[in-house]
Amino acid sequence: MSNRTFPPDVHDESWCRLELVKREDLTDGAKPIFDEHHDPDGDSHAGMQGPGGVRLHSPRLAELSRPAARYLRHETGLSPRIREVAILTSAREHDSQFEWQQHERVGLREGVPPETIDVIKHHKPVDGLDETDALVIEIGRQLFREHRLSSDLFARARESFGEQKLIDLLANMGTYAATAILLAAVDMQVPLDEEILLPVP
Secondary structure (H helix, E strand, O other), X not given: OOOOOOOOOOOOXXXXXXXXXXXHHOOOOOHHHHHHHHOOOOOOOOOOOOHHHHHOOOHHHHHHHHHHHHHHHHOOOOOHHHHHHHHHHHHXXXXXXXXXXXXXXXXXXXXXXXXXXXHHHOOOOOOOOOHHHHHHHHHHHXXXXXXXXXXXXHHHHHHHHHHHHHHHHHHHHHHHHHHHHHHHHOOOOOOOOOOOOOOXX
């Protein structure tokens, strides 16, 4: 059991600075998304306590972003393992504890080796990792630290993934970077009964 407490401006039910939205306050287009987040067998990792619940405070945004999220999660042709390496890299580079908390478990389930997770988590060199895992980590680190992608790294990525999958990979990283910013702004907290998996300064 954790000895942590939530900051004073964080709500116990939502785990963030915003209260949970009420279904009756949503547009007709957003209500099915609300219902999906309450479905224990649904596609949401965190339910209403997470980015999906936060986005519902802007119902139209929630409506528009759902199809793109579904595409990036299931329809790009990228393997679930590579998708999770990309997500974990984005979460780590933005110190997003909540994002990491969800996706370390998903990553392990989807076959991301523990040594790859350790390299991402602790900013270690990628030497010795699976070549594709290492490439994805290098891409994320360079983009999020230097705000550029070198010609060499871009060429290697295009050769490895092809143009369509590369663009989808980059869009996936960008989506989770945007999610990390959203979660940081509302100060989304890891549940008090869970040990925090990502160390941050």
